[in-house]
Amino acid sequence: MNIKALLKSLLLRKFTTGLLILQLAITLGLLVNSVILAMDTNKKLAQNTGLDADNTLIVSLHPTSGDYRDLDYYRSVVSQDMQALKQLPAVESASLMNQLPINKRGMLGNVYDLDDPESVNRDKYLQDVKIFLNNEELSTTLGFELLEGRFLTKDDQLDFGTGENGNVIITESLKKALYGDESALGQETNNGRIVGVVKDIMLNPTIPEDKQYGMFGNRVMEYIFTGRYYLLKVLPGQIDKVRNQVSDTILGVQAERDIYRVFTMAEHLQRFYRHDKGLADLFLLLCGLMLFVTAISSYAYSQFHISRQKKYIGIRRALGARKKDILLYVLTENWLVYTIGCVLGSVFALGFNILLSQYISLSKPDMMLFLIASMVIFVAGTIATWIPAQKTSNIPPVIATRTV
């Protein structure tokens, strides 16, 4: 096949060819970036949270009556809630806490060893450590993995109103930030004495994995009004059954509560990324539309071209070109256009990537993606030109004699 001649023939219709190439390049550029966005989002959703996301049920709730301003009353109702929830079949453990993991904001505080208050200036993440108020059962409910020391017990709950800090457990990365490889047990921080270190769980997905600083204290009964989340560990496969029972169980203890939502930890993670997912889906939807439009253009391009070239193709046929030569000729011509489009598209993809990165976080494109996206464009384009190409190859040689 004579590429030079093909290029020459393409140059004869600069405008239409140029339009199609631009279209192909934009489509490829957007396609590559949309796929990157979708892959980024899927990666976020699939990351390891360190939690048994499918078998943990969360209830967010708030009392509605003024009676709950009497904290002793509040505490007694919550204790009854916990008892009732634990008695549900399939519930292994129940707990309550002030804030959920996998959350951007929440109750934060600075944490430092009493002997080294300067550490907060060295590591800014130490200024925003997640402070969890929970009861002694949280370790069981969330399935914490103990690395050092012990979990919190009933005895770690202090008398109310003392203002003391008491014992705490911390996450592994917080321990590393404060004490490196040395043991943290028995160390005094500004927020309490460390009695245990647990493996990291995903606390805030927007910060690095080794900065998941968290501190847990058995203090939620003291500050009971912060206990807005009940957590349940449920036997595998029973989550839906339990989900249907919790509201009635809680309201059965005392009805004056507003139960906002009952959801699993997995749903909580999805909700956290719901807007990222939404955006990625919108981009993919747009790409689908764009591919459709580009396919129409490819079809129109070949169709237009053929109607103008009828005569020449007739002459070629008359001069001995076989049907499949013509078919190959038309297809090669289109493939040439797609190749130029895809090369330009790679440049566009990089450009769009930089442009979009101004607004959203987006990974850099890699070679593999270019190749796959180019393949998609080629396949879609070939399908779109197949019918016109087929028609062209059917042009009888006799056409050559009809026009001058």
Add this chain to the structure above:
Amino acid sequence: MRSTSLLTYNLSLAMQSFKRAPSLYFLIILTLSIGVGVLCANLALVNSMASDPIPEKSDKLIHISMNTWPGERPPDEPMHILRYRDAMKIAESDIPKRSAVFYATGVYARDSESTSMKRFDSDVRATTPGFFELTNAPFAYGAAFEKSSGMEVVIGDELNQKIFAGKNSVGKTLELDGELLTVVGVLKPWILRPLFYHPTEGRAFNLTDDIFVPLETAIDLNWSIHARSSSADSYSGVKDTRDKNAYYLQAWVELEDTKQRSAIQAYLDNYSQQLKDAGEHPLATRNVLHNVNEWLTAKKVVDQKVLAFTIASVLFLSVCIFNASSLLLSRFHAAKFEVGLRRAIGASNKHMLIQGLTESALLGVFTGAVSLVLSWLFLKLSVQFLPRLENIAVLEPSLLVLGMALSLLTAIASALYPLYRANRYTISAELK
């Protein structure tokens, strides 16, 4: 008279042309209107997010950020939340016309006389009385409370609908978290897009509050803080915060005119300097004033994801225009014979051009009609994907006009090159 008949003639020619290749024109209209529709839906979102919610005085309403943090580790930027005594210093100044100091909280509300025990989850703004005039809150019944204390509330329209079925409820008593407060005012439906008085903590597109309560009353009743707070001291509850270094209040002032800005700046700087001289904070004096639009810009209320998608929709629209252009080119090419014939019997180049433009304008009108429907659809779809934007997904009339104009423009733009080409077909070649 002649021009109208020419127009009708041109229009009828255009209609004939559409009828001759209906599927092709259908494709053109479809692609163009999808492109315009997607872009319009996005622009509607951006437009709502970037709009000025109180244009009549947005440059005279000033939000105040200060840095009076007493500890050694101050926040990097002056904070938009203030402690009680700083906020009160602002409220007592007589430089501004009026001021509002508030925090966001929440309670459960019911009509104390109702037999139903159902309580409604209500967003509450605990505020000084200047808030209502400062924000131009529209009253349906009654009026604002006059002091920062007292067991009185103003309620929003939505809560009034829920609890009192929309009737004049002034004088009724609400039970709010076990306390009885009297309704003194009811607002009309009140939409602020964005919610300029509290755009932080992701609240920029929340609805206006359900209940407005005097600031001191809420503090005395210990109603908890529902937005960002930060404290250098420990405290047991809001009622305990007046003399603590607990930062949670926001302050706005309304100026008589924009020139007063420097006066209020000087007043605040002077106050900060006094604190510094007394050794109460180690920081450099940095008090920052923002008017409404500056504040909304600083807080980046325009969703960056929507902006990214808008870029993508612009690209998509350009692809649609290219597509329409190549479709039209093939259509005009196919109609070559007819064009040649009409030229041969005396139609001038100019006539042909006008005829072509009429056809594309008509195409634009059809596209516009379809794209308006599609914009609405895409807007609903966007909200499905990005539920946070639910409260701002509205198609304003100006957007509809824009959609129409875009359709016309794109249709004509797509036809420009094909028309140019068509006018160059030589008469003789076509009539052979």
